[in-house]
Amino acid sequence: MRLRGQCGRAAKNGSVCRQGARYYPAVPDLRKNARAAFVLVYVGLQLALVLSADARPDRVYGFRMFNESSSLKFDLYRRVRTRRGTRLVAVRNGEWQARTKTGERLTFRWTDRIRYPALLEPGVFVHATYGLDAQLFRLQRALDDVAAHLTLDGETEALLAKVEMNRNGRAAGSRELVGERP
Amino acid sequence: MIQRFFRALELEGETYLLGLARVLIGALLFFSTVKVGRFALESGYPYDFFHLPVVPEALVPSKPAYVALLSLRALAALCATAGFRARPALLIAAGIGLHLIACDRLEYHNNRYLLELLALLLAFAPCDRCFRLGRPLPAPDARRGPLWAQRLMQFQVSLVYAASAGSKLFDADWRGGQVLHVRYEHVLELAAANGHVVPSWASELLHAFWFADVSSKAAIFTELFLGLGLWLPPARAIALWIGVMLHFGIEIAAHVEVFSFLMWAAYVLFCVPTLRERKLVFDASSKASRFAAWLISKLDVLARFEVVTSNSAEGLRGSDRDGRIRRGIAAWTLVARGIPLFFPLWLPLAGATLLFGERAQLAGAKAD
Numbered sequence: 001m002r003l004r005g006q007c008g009r010a011a012k013n014g015s016v017c018r019q020g021a022r023y024y025p026a027v028p029d030l031r032k033n034a035r036a037a038f039v040l041v042y043v044g045l046q047l048a049l050v051l052s053a054d055a056r057p058d059r060v061y062g063f064r065m066f067n068e069s070s071s072l073k074f075d076l077y078r079r080v081r082t083r084r085g086t087r088l089v090a091v092r093n094g095e096w097q098a099r100t101k102t103g104e105r106l107t108f109r110w111t112d113r114i115r116y117p118a119l120l121e122p123g124v125f126v127h128a129t130y131g132l133d134a135q136l137f138r139l140q141r142a143l144d145d146v147a148a149h150l151t152l153d154g155e156t157e158a159l160l161a162k163v164e165m166n167r168n169g170r171a172a173g174s175r176e177l178v179g180e181r182p
Numbered sequence: 183m184i185q186r187f188f189r190a191l192e193l194e195g196e197t198y199l200l201g202l203a204r205v206l207i208g209a210l211l212f213f214s215t216v217k218v219g220r221f222a223l224e225s226g227y228p229y230d231f232f233h234l235p236v237v238p239e240a241l242v243p244s245k246p247a248y249v250a251l252l253s254l255r256a257l258a259a260l261c262a263t264a265g266f267r268a269r270p271a272l273l274i275a276a277g278i279g280l281h282l283i284a285c286d287r288l289e290y291h292n293n294r295y296l297l298e299l300l301a302l303l304l305a306f307a308p309c310d311r312c313f314r315l316g317r318p319l320p321a322p323d324a325r326r327g328p329l330w331a332q333r334l335m336q337f338q339v340s341l342v343y344a345a346s347a348g349s350k351l352f353d354a355d356w357r358g359g360q361v362l363h364v365r366y367e368h369v370l371e372l373a374a375a376n377g378h379v380v381p382s383w384a385s386e387l388l389h390a391f392w393f394a395d396v397s398s399k400a401a402i403f404t405e406l407f408l409g410l411g412l413w414l415p416p417a418r419a420i421a422l423w424i425g426v427m428l429h430f431g432i433e434i435a436a437h438v439e440v441f442s443f444l445m446w447a448a449y450v451l452f453c454v455p456t457l458r459e460r461k462l463v464f465d466a467s468s469k470a471s472r473f474a475a476w477l478i479s480k481l482d483v484l485a486r487f488e489v490v491t492s493n494s495a496e497g498l499r500g501s502d503r504d505g506r507i508r509r510g511i512a513a514w515t516l517v518a519r520g521i522p523l524f525f526p527l528w529l530p531l532a533g534a535t536l537l538f539g540e541r542a543q544l545a546g547a548k549a550d
Contacts, residue, residue, distance in 0.1 A: 030306065035191045035330055038306070042334060046299075050345040060236070060290045063345035067353070069364035115231045116288050127368075138234070138288065145232040168355045169364035 057137035058130050068131040069168050074139060074161040074177075076110060076122040081157055088160065094122055098155040108153055113146045125166070132167050136175065139163065143179025150181060157181060190330065196455040197327040198319075198485060200304070201265070201312030203335075204272070206447035207301055208263030210440050211275045214297060215256045217439075218282075222252070233286040242285045251278050262301075265314030269305045276302035292342070293441035299338055300448060307331035322457075332451055339448045340409045347405035350398075357402065359395030366394055404428060412452050419519060422449055423529045430526070446522075450484065457485040460520060462513070463499040466491035471498070478517060486520030511535050 030038060053062020076091035080098075089096070094110035111120060118126045118135060119142050128135035139161055147159045159179040165172040222228060227245045235242050243251055255278040261271035279298035283290055308327030312319055319325070350356040366388040373380050380388075387393050404424060411421030426449065429442035464475035472491055479489040500513035508516050512535045518528040 029308075032188065032191055035328075036188065039191065039330065039334060042303075043337065046338065046341055050341060053345075053349070058287060058290070060287050061295060062349075063292050063296075063342045064349045065292055065346045066361075066365075067349055067356070069361045069368070113232045115225060115228070119232075141234055142232050168360045169367070170360075 058134035064130065068128065070128040070132040070135075070172070071125045071166045072128050072132060072135050072139075072163060073125040074122055074163045077160040077162065078156045079158040079160060079178075080155045086157060091122065091159075094120075096156075098153045100152050101154040106152055108150065108156075110146060113149055114142055116142070122161075125164075132165055132172065136163065136165075136177070140177050140179070143177055145179075147179035147181045190333065191328075193329050193333075194326050195329045196322070196457060197308045197325050197329075198312045198457055199450050199453055199455050200307050200309040200327075200332055201314075202483065203447055203450045204265070204268055204304055204309035205263055205313050206450065207297070207304055207444070208259050208261075208268070208272070208275075210297055210444055210447065211259035211272075211279070211301055212256060212263060214279075214294065214440055215252060215259055215275075219252050219256070222248070228286060228289070232288075234288050236284040236287055237281070241281075243282075251282065254278060265310060265312075265317070268310040268314075272301050272305035272309075276305060291439060293439050293444060296338070296342060297440060297444050300335055300444070303331050303335045303338060307335070329455065332455075335448065335451050336412065339445070339451075340412055343405045343409035347402050347409060350402045350405070356398060359391060359398040362398045362401070363391055363394035418452060420529070422452060423525065425449060426525055453484055453486075458488045459503045460486055460516060461488045461490065461501045462517065463501075464489070464491045465497060466493045474498070478521060481521050481523055483522060484520060487517075511538065 049061040050063060053059045053064055056062070059067065076094065077088045078091055078096060078098075079086050080089055091110065095107055097105055097107050099105055110122065114120060116138065118129055119139060143159045143161055147156075150156055150159075158181060161177045161179075163175045163177060165174065227248060229242050229248070230245075233242070255275050258271040258275040258278075262268045262275060276298045279294070279301070283295055283298065307329070311325050311327060353361075355361050370380060370385060370388055407417075408421055408425050408428070411417035412425070414421075425445065429445050432438060433442040462475070462478065465471040475489050475491050478487065482489070497509065498513040498517075500508045500516040502508065502516060511531065515528065515531040515535050518524040518531050
């Protein structure tokens with residue numbers, strides 16, 4: 001049987017080619033120096049990602065399994081403009097009504113954009129996957145995202161989340177996050 | 183040092199276990215792709231909603247491209263499992279998987295990331311010589327190949343344990359038991375909410391802070407031991423046993439997607455890459471013994487044993503790598519050590535052998 005692809009090179013190296021064996025041109029059969037470079041780059045990259053995991057709020061690529069038993073609850077508000085300035089309006093059940101610039105009244109929902117389970121339900125304590133910092137980071141970016149997509153909402157200037165936190169079973173204070181419309 | 187490094191890169195050996203790992207990891211790739219696809223079918227194209235890409239938004243696939251990528255990944259995973267152009271298939275599946283993880287860090291999970299990394303490294307290993315659908319196992323010298331990528335996969339597995347243990351060790355709440363204490367309380371609350379009755383002794387234990395404290399330290403020590411012990415030949419079997427049981431516990435208690443199955447598949451790569459070094463001799467005159475011989479030869483997926491039947495054998499007789507002959511419970515300990523399905527029994531059997539005597543002839547006699 002005709003041997004194809006890497007087999008020719010492997011045979012030269014005194015490796016495994018035999019009559020009857022059939023090899024495809026496997027992309028990644030590396031020579032000695034390429035193997036060394038690959039190993040060094042791979043190991044260096046993985047170590048760098050693991051050691052720098054704390055620099056990323058959600059610890060991605062860091063193998064920080066089950067790092068906290070923290071939880072978080074947020075209540076959602078809108079900052080709307082009135083004749084007397086601006087005021088905060090609570091968002092009930094994750095939805096609100098607002099007028100468009102043409103005066104039409106529309107219903108907007110938090111879940112129109114948010115599908116991430118731990119951010120779905122305002123007003124309920126949920127487990128902070130990969131830790132409190134990770135969940136705060138996601139919530140901030142979620143507020144930014146929803147605010148940026150309120151193109152039809154002619155009233156809301158910004159979305160606010162008042163956050164209560166528990167870090168590993170202990171109260172960890174509260175925070176206020178704001179997602180401004182661009 | 184540099185010479186040793188380069189020598190290690192040229193090390194060659196049996197690739198049977200790499201082939202087995204390829205089948206298992208390919209299957210996991212397929213199932214994880216199907217799971218993502220089903221979720222997308224139920225909830226819609228994920229990037230229409232809030233997502234957090236690591237890569238620039240322009241690199242996030244459009245809806246048709248997403249469907250095409252998932253389909254290609256599923257096909258590549260099947261090819262990898264079946265052994266059809268397995269290495270390029272693994273490279274494609276892992277590349278797509280890593281890219282999709284980078285397209286939305288909300289969907290990042292350590293087990294998914296590890297699956298992609300192991301698939302990627304496996305593509306650089308000669309994992310395509312054995313376990314090809316419809317083809318017999320090649321001759322032993324055709325199965326030999328470079329093992330440097332297998333070493334890299336072993337490093338990756340150890341790094342996972344070391345990174346996890348290290349982060350817990352340097353966290354006072356974890357080290358001191360607070361994290362697990364809250365977790366245990368939550369488990370009890372969940373059980374009560376779902377109407378499950380927890381025995382009072384278990385409830386008291388889970389409420390006790392000392393138990394969380396001890397189990398935290400045990401968890402950290404276990405992960406550290408796994409990270410290191412898998413590399414040390416005298417400790418490897420014990421490390422593998424502890425790892426198998428740890429992931430069994432994780433699978434039952436937490437059910438973390440494909441994590442436990444992935445680690446069990448990766449453990450295959452830590453087995454000695456030499457086949458049938460141990461011998462089991464069964465009594466050919468006994469029907470039960472012949473059946474046991476047949477069953478063990480079928481369950482011996484790691485190809486640890488040469489299984490034979492002999493009229494002169496009385497009961498089971500096994501011989502280990504070093505040629506030492508074992509009989510009775512010691513022989514069954516040998517079986518449990520080499521057969522994955524029975525491996526959870528290995529340490530209890532080894533303990534029983536030590537306690538009750540192994541009826542083994544340890545005089546150094548070679549098995550016939």
